[in-house]
Amino acid sequence: MTAFPGPSGVPPVVGIVGSQGAFGRWMARFFREQMGVQVIGHDPAGDSALSIRELVLQADVLVFSAPIRHTVAIIDEYVAAAAGDEAGKLWLDLTSIKQQPVAAMLHSRAEVAGLHPMTAPPKIDTLAGRTMAVCRARLDRWAPWLAHLLAKLQADCVDIDPLAHDRAMALVQGLVHASHMAQAAVLRELAPAAGGLPALHALRTIGHDLDLTVTGRILSGNPAIYEDIQFGNPHVLPMLERLADAVALLRAQVAExxxxxxxxxxxxxxxxxxxxxxxxxxxxxxxxxxxxxxLQADLQGARYLSVYLPQDRPGSLRALLAVFERLGINLASIHSSRTPDGELHFRIGLETLPVALATLREAVESDGLGRVVDARDDAG
The missing domain is CATH 1.20.890 (cAMP-dependent Protein Kinase, Chain A)
Incomplete structure (x- = not known):
């Protein structure tokens, strides 16, 4: 792989501050494997091969990937350690808020852009299908390299001012998280008397199921991330006050x-x-x-086969579907998703099953075509 050159005409060395964090590790792998550049890093959690000063001097591009509550203080520390030697380099951050981190980076002499990937670190090698906010604060000679980085990331990039970004995030993230955290607290208090989650699931609506999916995603994540989004964005508190007023009005009218x-x-x-x-x-x-x-109805069907295709090449899915055609099996649905390890699985819903499930499984796995990871026929 020929790496895209920086302003000096050679591929830059990328330094990651927070190299042991989830996104720091993902970005390090992306820079190495997708952009072909050397990556170095520093992290208080265990990566201390380089001092802050050494990282500043050796990295042409410095990426801050730290918790929201610590980002500004860390950037200030790097500005002080750089002491002007960062001039001519590029500093980036990946924080969920943008106004304060970008302002802190602008105290340096580096070129500056703020990035916010609107996703947890994905299971794939790029940000394809995800959105990323881009705050181009001070760019000149590094603009072509940043454009190349964004193209390689494959995200849906949205250029935005840091202040406008943070105001939007109070609604896109802050409001959504706050609403679901409040729902989770209410469910914990009231759901047991209604039979608990299993009883609610048995009587589920689409809306309830979708809401519970979002709530479960939040509760299964890192609590510090959701805390920081509430406490670290100054535009969240006014939003929460409006939300509280709206709920109070609704409560008052229902009581009346x-x-x-x-x-x-x-x-x-x-x-x-x-x-x-x-x-x-x-x-x-x-x-x-x-x-x-x-989609929910398809995924809850009682007759299905879930298959992993080890040969990721054009024609693999067609060859798999030919097995069903040969056995006279009609498909009710087909969906793809990735496991936590990043494997792409196809979940195939079945209308009828004129052959034994074991026969279908054997046919799919013959000649190494696919690996059945789950199969069920509970449709009677």
Whole structure:
């Protein structure tokens, strides 16, 4: 692989501050494998082969990948350690807020851009299918190299001002997380009397299932990340105050009851927001909701086969589907997803099964075509 050169005409050395963190490790692998550049790093959690000063001097590109609560202090420490020797280099950060980290990097003499990948470290080698905010704060000679980096990442990049980014994140992240954390607290208190999660799941709606999926994702993650998004973004508190006011108004109207209270709820929480969304956006969201419902129904089907194709090449899926055609098996659905280890699995829902499940499994696994990782026929 021929690495893309930096302003000096040679591939840059990339330094990662927080090289032992989840995103630091992902970025280090990306830079090495997808961009072909040398990567060095420093992390208080265990990577101390280089001192801060040595990292600053050796790295042409410095990437800050640290927890929100520590990022600004860390950047300030690197500015002091660099003492002007960072001039002509590029500093980047990957923080979920942008205004304060970008401002801190601008105290240096380096060129500066703030990045926010809107995802946890993915199981694939790029950010394809994900969104990334890009704050181009001070760029000149490094602009072509940054453009190459963004192209290689394959994210849907959105250029935005740091202040506008943080205001948006109070709603995109802060509001969503706060709502689901509050739901989780209420569920913990009230769900046991209703039979617990199993009883609720048995009576699930699409909306409940989707909400619980988001809640479960948050609760299974690193608590520090969700804490920092609430406490580290100054625009979250005003949002929470508006949210609290809205819930308080809804509570008051429900407690009051009567036609007047119903009118307030209908106008304030349904009609006025619907008019603000607009018909086109509402139609698109409603259609998306229905699609998720069909997806959930497919994934909960009682007759299916889940297959991993070890030969990742054109024609592999076609060869797999030919097995079903040969055995006279109609497919109800087919979906792909990745395991925590990054393997791409195909979950194939089956309408009928005219042969024994063991026969189908043997046919799929013959000649090394695929590996059946799960199979079930509970449809009676």
């Amino acid at each position: 009851g009567g036609d007047g209270a119903r009118t307030v709820v209908r106008e304030r929480f349904l009609q006025q927001p619907a008019a603000w969304f607009g018909n086109d956006a509402l139609a698109a969201r409603s259609h998306g909701f229905e699609r998720m419902g069909y």
